[in-house]
Amino acid sequence: MAEGKRERRESSSEESVKLFVGQVPKNMTEVQLLTMFREFALVDEVNIIKDKTTRASRGCCFVICPTREEADKAVNACHNKKTLSGASSPLQVKYADGELERLEHKLFVGMLPKNVSEAEVSALFSIYGTIKDLQILRGSQQTSKGCAFLKYETKEQAIAALDAINGKHKMEGSSVPLVVKWADTEKERQARRAQKAQSQASNVPNTDSQHPSLFGALPLGYVPPYNGFGYQAPGYGLMQYRLPPMQNQPGFHSMIPTVNQGNALRGIAPDLGPSMNPRNYAIPPASYMGSAYHLQHPLAYPGGMFSHRPLSSSPRSVPPVVLSSNSATSSSTGKGSGGQVEGPPGANLFIYHIPQEFGDQELSTAFQGFGRVLSAKVFVDKATGVSKCFGFVSYDSPEDAQSAISVMNGFQLGGKKLKVQLKRDNKQTKPY
């Protein structure tokens, strides 16, 4: 990225401030919102944030105020102060991502001599403007890391310092010039972190063994209705089947019969090799054993021949559950374009005590044996990306949801018992 310059919106001047507003009813218009916010502050513009493809409101908007003072007025008057009709909680009004940073005029200074003090850095940079904040990064023993962050009062000051010092000014006793650049934004840092995590993850291709405790605890059972599978008969080698590419499926699946052999999984999975590790594990109910399931199965295709409750005639048969360690598979569950697909009333589940390591895909897979999963969402902490251990699963029919509840509620998975209930419906409140 080029240093020393930042992208800027055409439509708003340097001092205007963008606010992000959440809890906006999806049926409100920009004009309505503009009118409302203008009761509290000067507002230049309101932009509803819409789904890229459907153009439907995503329930939030941006508000552009001409100055920081006006923006603060809007925040103070509205944030958590009023709930718009149709919203489930009060308006959230805050500086949009990056706005505060943009107003900070924050620079990164590199190639500082290790022994340089704050005072010395300050003396140099004060030539170009008023320093609002300065910190040299230090390690555990207070040893300098040779770089610093510095905030100026105005952007012009920061630019002046950047132009004058970057690559040009050598501090006393140093043979290399200082590096001065705009500090990374939070977004840039996130992207960097994500990239690092990504590259680290790809160095450890087989993550299946990271969930050994889950395998042992899996509910008995199952044949995935929309997935093909490989099958390992007891004592036989692992066989795999590849699905037709058009089926939008993970490339490989393995199905490991019986719970008692669950620990065999740990021995089997790694043998598949890094480029061929299985995506889904299905563990069929004990009642499947000793039955026709010792024979080779036909492949299951989406919408295909394989009933998703093939042995429901057996009273002791336990529900379908599949564990998936998939990370990169597209799926039939509703996601991808952002918003969650919700099913009809009574077909949406709230699930608590989801194992920490479950993501959307694992949740979807674990619940897909009861019906067509329209969407599955595990909630994660915005900052850390860590699962909050609760989420939602939507089916297209209430009956599917009920059968998922009857089987999965109370089911022990990963140390805790799942809590599976109908999702609360905050929506259709009927005031007379």
Add this chain to the structure above:
DNA sequence: TCATATT
């Protein structure tokens, strides 16, 4: 412990 969403 019930949808927090950044054009």
